[in-house]
Amino acid sequence: MKYIDEFRDPKLAASLLADIHARMPDRPPDNPLKLMEVCGGHTHAIHRAGLPSLLPDSLELVHGPGCPVCVTPTGRIDDAVVLASEEKSILCTFGDAARAPGSKGSLLDAKATGADVRVVYSPLDALALAETHPDREVVFFAVGFETTAPAVAATIVRARRQGIPNFSVLSNHVLVVPGLKAILARPGSKLEGFIGPGHVSCTIGSEPYRFIPEEHGLPIVISGFEPLDLLQALLMLLDQLTQGRCEVENQYQRAVQPHGNPTAKAIISQVFRARPHFAWRGLGPVPGGGLRLRDEFAAFDAEERFSLPGKSVPDPKACRCGEVLVGAKKPWECGAFATRCTPENPLGACMVSSEGACAASYAYEHRRQVSWEKATG
Amino acid sequence: MMTDESLHHPKDPSGHIENPKKPDFPRVAALQQKQQRSEKPNQPRASSRFRATHVTMAHGAGGRATAALVKEVFLDAYGGRHLNRLEDAAILPLGRSSSLDSSLGASHLAFSCDSFVVTPPCFPGGSLGRLAVCGTVNDLAMAGAIPSWLAISWVIEEGTPIQTLRTVAHDIATAATEADIEIVTGDTKVVERGAADGVLLTTAGVGICPAGRELGAERIQPGDKLLLSGSMGDHGMAVMLARGDLAINADIRSDCAPLGKLAAGLLTAAPNTRWMRDPTRGGVAMLCHELAAAAEHSVLLREQQLPVRPAVRAACELLGIDPLHVANEGKLLAVVPPAETEDALAALRSSPLGKDAVLIGEISPHLEPIVLLETPFGGTRLLDIPVGNPLPRIC
Numbered sequence: 001m002k003y004i005d006e007f008r009d010p011k012l013a014a015s016l017l018a019d020i021h022a023r024m025p026d027r028p029p030d031n032p033l034k035l036m037e038v039c040g041g042h043t044h045a046i047h048r049a050g051l052p053s054l055l056p057d058s059l060e061l062v063h064g065p066g067c068p069v070c071v072t073p074t075g076r077i078d079d080a081v082v083l084a085s086e087e088k089s090i091l092c093t094f095g096d097a098a099r100a101p102g103s104k105g106s107l108l109d110a111k112a113t114g115a116d117v118r119v120v121y122s123p124l125d126a127l128a129l130a131e132t133h134p135d136r137e138v139v140f141f142a143v144g145f146e147t148t149a150p151a152v153a154a155t156i157v158r159a160r161r162q163g164i165p166n167f168s169v170l171s172n173h174v175l176v177v178p179g180l181k182a183i184l185a186r187p188g189s190k191l192e193g194f195i196g197p198g199h200v201s202c203t204i205g206s207e208p209y210r211f212i213p214e215e216h217g218l219p220i221v222i223s224g225f226e227p228l229d230l231l232q233a234l235l236m237l238l239d240q241l242t243q244g245r246c247e248v249e250n251q252y253q254r255a256v257q258p259h260g261n262p263t264a265k266a267i268i269s270q271v272f273r274a275r276p277h278f279a280w281r282g283l284g285p286v287p288g289g290g291l292r293l294r295d296e297f298a299a300f301d302a303e304e305r306f307s308l309p310g311k312s313v314p315d316p317k318a319c320r321c322g323e324v325l326v327g328a329k330k331p332w333e334c335g336a337f338a339t340r341c342t343p344e345n346p347l348g349a350c351m352v353s354s355e356g357a358c359a360a361s362y363a364y365e366h367r368r369q370v371s372w373e374k375a376t377g
Numbered sequence: 378m379m380t381d382e383s384l385h386h387p388k389d390p391s392g393h394i395e396n397p398k399k400p401d402f403p404r405v406a407a408l409q410q411k412q413q414r415s416e417k418p419n420q421p422r423a424s425s426r427f428r429a430t431h432v433t434m435a436h437g438a439g440g441r442a443t444a445a446l447v448k449e450v451f452l453d454a455y456g457g458r459h460l461n462r463l464e465d466a467a468i469l470p471l472g473r474s475s476s477l478d479s480s481l482g483a484s485h486l487a488f489s490c491d492s493f494v495v496t497p498p499c500f501p502g503g504s505l506g507r508l509a510v511c512g513t514v515n516d517l518a519m520a521g522a523i524p525s526w527l528a529i530s531w532v533i534e535e536g537t538p539i540q541t542l543r544t545v546a547h548d549i550a551t552a553a554t555e556a557d558i559e560i561v562t563g564d565t566k567v568v569e570r571g572a573a574d575g576v577l578l579t580t581a582g583v584g585i586c587p588a589g590r591e592l593g594a595e596r597i598q599p600g601d602k603l604l605l606s607g608s609m610g611d612h613g614m615a616v617m618l619a620r621g622d623l624a625i626n627a628d629i630r631s632d633c634a635p636l637g638k639l640a641a642g643l644l645t646a647a648p649n650t651r652w653m654r655d656p657t658r659g660g661v662a663m664l665c666h667e668l669a670a671a672a673e674h675s676v677l678l679r680e681q682q683l684p685v686r687p688a689v690r691a692a693c694e695l696l697g698i699d700p701l702h703v704a705n706e707g708k709l710l711a712v713v714p715p716a717e718t719e720d721a722l723a724a725l726r727s728s729p730l731g732k733d734a735v736l737i738g739e740i741s742p743h744l745e746p747i748v749l750l751e752t753p754f755g756g757t758r759l760l761d762i763p764v765g766n767p768l769p770r771i772c
Contacts, residue, residue, distance in 0.1 A: 001687060001690055001691055001694065004694060014754070014755070017754075048699075048752075048758070049752050049756060050751070050754060050755075050756025050758040051754070053756045053757050054754060054756040108434065111434075112431040121623060344441060354761075362761075364758040364759050
């Protein structure tokens with residue numbers, strides 16, 4: 001497939017892997033080099049290509065909080081379930097968000113008991129449903145980083161222009177920079193560098209990450225999503241570390257500009273404002289970590305239009321997602337991993353979507369580690 | 378089930394340990410503990426493994442949720458010697474005095490049924506009627522039987538145009554002719570508007586197993602080869618795109634076809650074929666997991682060998698769906714002994730339905746029932762079991 005296969009060339013991958021092994025700094029096995037890929041799409045791509053089995057043993061990829069479905073707090077899903085269960089309403093959302101568990105089940109569970117929940121592929125599909133069902137309240141359950149926020153913002157602007165009265169958005173949009181700041185502020189972080197998100201950076205650019213080298217002394221390389229992109233980004237990180245540099249570098253130059261996409265950024269700030277705090281599943285309240293609709297668009301804000309329970313539901317006590325997200329624990333070091341917490345019945349944020357750190361580990365890789373460690377005591 | 382003890386004493390007779398970076402396949406002790414939890418006697422059990430309170434669409438998608446529902450609700454209530462095997466077709470012995478035995482050289486009967494709902498009822502390459510015939514025919518063929526007799530039961534929603542029934546009936550007739558199977562009985566029910574979505578079809582079929590054709594997972598040996606008769610994901614993507622809500626136009630046709638003749642050709646060329654199944658719901662991934670569980674051995678797949686048509690691959694790529702998880706309706710996956718691999722491939726390729734047949738992997742000597750995929754980069758990963766219907770990912 002054109003423009004895909006070029007980035008999956010096994011020969012080039014072998015040569016990049018050889019360079020990574022050659023330039024890997026010496027590390028004792030009990031102190032591996034921990035680098036975080038922030039984005040859930042990266043986590044998925046890394047596992048699909050089987051990269052963990054090919055990288056040096058002393059290099060550990062920590063799967064970050066960049067799966068927007070995973071970090072959506074339980075209480076917000078409960079709100080969506082309440083909205084969906086209203087007889088008059090149609091609740092629309094993206095595919096994997098429908099599976100995310102609330103305290104009384106997921107949106108798919110609500111659908112099974114009679115709620116009108118529809119999986120859409122674009123927020124514009126939800127707006128079209130509102131036009132064709134004027135007697136129903138159509139709510140779009142918006143989930144995502146700066147990647148999906150521009151399309152949702154554009155839909156809200158269009159809804160206002162067309163004067164569609166029965167359309168609203170329940171915003172759970174999150175922002176990547178406050179999320180990274182929250183991770184870096186957590187005690188116990190052993191991270192020594194970041195693979196920066198690709199799609200988010202298409203919107204926000206590479207500039208907003210400067211605080212990582214400047215305030216924390218850590219390198220970051222923004223990466224594309226193909227196996228060769230990720231291997232090259234890893235090599236660039238290793239080069240920074242071995243050469244004692246610490247910068248924002250951009251491997252994904254074919255898509256990411258230093259200042260991002262001005263149109264996308266403009267429409268986000270036209271429609272949304274940052275919340276003082278937004279609770280991320282697994283991380284807790286993140287200052288400035290979420291987006292809600294500006295007052296001018298209150299008519300399209302489901303939080304304004306409907307009375308929602310709005311309860312915050314604490315993460316389960318057994319869940320170690322917070323430590324997994326900062327690299328302090330591996331998924332299988334959590335007592336609930338693969339026992340109480342599985343992809344069918346996720347307990348914690350990281351098991352929710354296939355892009356979550358624990359779900360990816362469960363599906364692709366480290367399941368063996370659980371049994372091996374338990375078996376050998 | 379292997380015990381915890383077997384983790385320390387692998388049963389692998391070869392004692393062969395590969396590259397230590399590659400997984401060594403011990404069992405998941407944690408999962409076992411969960412299965413061993415005791416349950417209250419003398420009442421319908423709410424299994425600790427099956428926590429669902431209502432049926433969701435995931436329970437019909439052929440993945441883990443379906444397997445859990447069948448095991449914890451249906452087998453729990455009426456499991457039995459034949460049913461517990463969970464084969465797509467039951468193999469039933471004929472009595473010694475059976476006239477079939479003497480007249481056809483048959484030793485067993487294969488018996489199977491399947492129900493069909495599909496939206497939309499017509500899609501490129503197939504239709505509800507064609508699917509209903511092929512589904513049951515293929516279940517019989519995969520059991521090594523010659524599909525012979527078919528029963529069709531219709532559940533029709535009030536108000537359905539007669540012309541729709543004529544179209545479905547015509548497709549049934551065409552597919553039955555193609556499959557060389559006789560429709561011998563049936564039933565018709567009409568339900569009130571809203572009680573069914575158009576037309577639901579159930580087919581049941583009986584096939585004759587010629588003496589000497591014995592297939593079964595228990596015959597599988599380490600080193601046996603996995604053959605796939607052609608490209609993956611054509612049916613699932615054709616139906617998904619035909620629903621029209623993805624706004625993707627691509628020339629993707631369902632592979633829906635009766636596999637009786639293809640299977641018969643394979644069994645003639647490779648008489649020691651161990652096991653055959655068609656990778657329908659849940660795709661090749663789900664089937665390989667079923668194979669690993671039934672054979673009690675690991676299954677190794679080579680990603681580079683997996684055949685996917687460019688248009689299907691592109692559509693999957695756009696939607697973030699793995700073609701390994703997408704349904705097929707005209708493909709078979711066979712496990713054959715190494716010595717018969719070439720003859721088996723040649724036989725498959727000599728038929729139009731199997732012209733793209735390839736070797737996709739093998740049975741590992743390791744005893745843990747997992748599926749390992751070797752990526753084109755030489756890395757390995759576990760192949761995941763699909764949970765629910767494939768849903769496009771958000772990013």
